Structure formats: C-alpha cells, structure tokens
Amino acid sequence: GENVEQHPSTLSVQEGDSAVIKCTYSDSASNYFPWYKQELGKRPQLIIDIRSNVGEKKDQRIAVTLNKTAKHFSLHITETQPEDSAVYFCAARGSNYKLTFGKGTLLTVNP
Amino acid sequence: ETGVTQTPRHLVMGMTNKKSLKCEQHLGHNAMYWYKQSAKKPLELMFVYSLEERVENNSVPSRFSPECPNSSHLFLHLHTLQPEDSALYLCASSQGDLRTYEQYFGPGTRLTVT
Numbered sequence: 001g002e003n004v005e006q007h008p009s010t011l012s013v014q015e016g017d018s019a020v021i022k023c024t025y026s027d028s029a030s031n032y033f034p035w036y037k038q039e040l041g042k043r044p045q046l047i048i049d050i051r052s053n054v055g056e057k058k059d060q061r062i063a064v065t066l067n068k069t070a071k072h073f074s075l076h077i078t079e080t081q082p083e084d085s086a087v088y089f090c091a092a093r094g095s096n097y098k099l100t101f102g103k104g105t106l107l108t109v110n111p
Numbered sequence: 112e113t114g115v116t117q118t119p120r121h122l123v124m125g126m127t128n129k130k131s132l133k134c135e136q137h138l139g140h141n142a143m144y145w146y147k148q149s150a151k152k153p154l155e156l157m158f159v160y161s162l163e164e165r166v167e168n169n170s171v172p173s174r175f176s177p178e179c180p181n182s183s184h185l186f187l188h189l190h191t192l193q194p195e196d197s198a199l200y201l202c203a204s205s206q207g208d209l210r211t212y213e214q215y216f217g218p219g220t221r222l223t224v225t
Contacts, residue, residue: 004153034213043115043201043216044154089154098167099214101154 002027002094006102013080014110021105023090024072032093033066033073038104039086047088048075080109114138115217117202123223126192132220134185134202141206143185144214145177148199160185192224 003026013019025033034049050057050064050073057064061080066073073092077084090102115136124130136143145157159167160179174196176188185202199221203214 036216043218045216046213049213091154097159098156099154100156103151103153 002030002092002098002100004090004092004100004102006090006105008105009103010106010108012108012110015080015082017080019075019077019080019084019107019109021075021088021090021107022072023074023092023102024070025092025100026071027092027094028068028071029095030071030092031095033064034091034093034099035064035075036089036091036101037086038089044089077107080107082109082111085109115202115204115215117200117217117220119220120218121221121223123225124189124192125225126194128192129188129190131189132187132200132202132222134187134217136183136185136202136204136215136217138204138215139206140204140215141182142204143179143182144203144205145185145187146201146203146216148201148219150198154201158187189222192222194224197222197224 006023031052036044037047038044048062048064050066061078063076085108087104087106089104091099093099118133142161144159147155157171158177163179174191178186199219201219202217205214
C-alpha cells in the first residue's frame with residue numbers, strides 16, 4: 001500500500017520567514033496530493049491540493065510543488081504569520097480512493 | 112457549526128461500556144469516512160461508506176462497528192474498548208467520485224477509555 005513520509009516533524013520560524021514542509025510517497029500511481037492544516041483542538045482543513053498533471057500550484061502565500069519522478073511534494077508558506085501556527089498534514093491518494101496521511105508537522109511562527 | 116458535525120465532542124468510557132459516536136453532514140455529500148487520530152501517528156482510515164454502502168474496512172477490530180443509515184448520517188458503535196483506543200475520532204465526507212474530491216472533516220470526538 002501507499003506510504004507517506006513527512007519532514008520535519010516540528011518547524012519553528014520567525015514571523016515573515018518562509019516555511020517548507022516536504023513529503024515523499026511510495027505509490028507511483030498516486031494522483032492527488034492535498035495538504036491539511038489543523039489548529040489546536042480544531043478539525044483538519046484543506047488549504048491547498050495538487051493533482052498529478054500539475055507541477056506547481058499557488059494560492060496567495062501558499063504554494064505546493066510536485067515532482068512525480070522523485071515522488072515527492074512540498075508545501076511552501078511565505079511571509080509566515082503567527083496564525084499560520086498549526087499542524088500541517090500532507091496526504092496522497094493512490095489508484096483507489098484512499099488518502100494516506102503523513103505524520104504531520106507542527107509549525108510554530110514566532111512573533 | 113455547519114458542514115460536518117460530530118457528537119459527542121468528548122467521551123469517557125470504561126472498557127465494558129457500549130457507546131456510539133454520531134456524525135452528520137449537511138453538505139449533500141454521498142461518501143462518509145471514519146478516521147482515528149492518535150498522538151504522533153498519521154491519520155488512520157477506518158471505514159468508508161459510499162452511497163450508504165461500506166466499501167472499506169481497513170482491518171479495524173470488531174469492537175468498532177460502523178453504521179450508515181443514510182447518506183447524511185454515520186455512526187461508530189463502540190464496545191469493550193481498550194485503553195489504546197483512546198484517540199480523536201474524525202468523521203469526514205466527500206462528494207462525487209471518491210478518487211477526485213476533497214474530504215471535509217468534522218471537529219472530532221475526543222475518546223478516552225479508562
């Protein structure tokens with residue numbers, strides 16, 4: 001089955017800096033890669049996603065890149081703000097409908 | 112809250128108790144999911160229902176029993192649980208082809224088994 005590795009497990013940045021979270025996956029048939037943000041005590045919420053026919057997608061301060069050959073994808077947050085502090089999860093969906101999640105990255109943005 | 116709701120939000124139960132978790136989605140979706148979220152572990156898919164039919168049982172112990180009476184409601188019946196079953200149980204729903212649409216999560220039920 002699919003295996004998703006996510007790094008780092010914790011990330012601390014200063015406000016205004018950029019943050020990058022990386023994930024690798026094992027199933028070459030995976031074709032959908034969402035990123036979820038989960039604030040403390042709240043539900044995971046989709047913040048951006050990318051499909052396998054696209055290499056990069058951007059939404060304001062958030063961007064995701066996908067390298068299908070290397071089977072890795074990354075989340076980039078620019079100009080970080082304290083409200084970006086949360087746990088971020090990557091996921092990959094293989095040839096079936098199942099989403100396999102990474103273990104999460106705790107991002108702390110220090111003011 | 113709208114979208115996907117879950118009750119109760121917190122539950123403490125003994126190992127001999129029987130309880131049920133409830134999920135309701137108000138989005139008109141036709142697929143619903145149960146996930147388990149434990150500390151320092153990835154979200155684990157437990158069950159998937161599509162059009163009220165179970166399409167996935169991800170090697171979950173029989174002490175967890177799902178029920179999907181209609182496309183808006185999903186239950187997780189619990190009995191003789193173990194302390195290691197303590198976790199956040201998240202419900203999610205999605206619309207359309209299970210392979211292409213995003214999943215919307217509920218707020219979760221924080222379960223503690225004593």
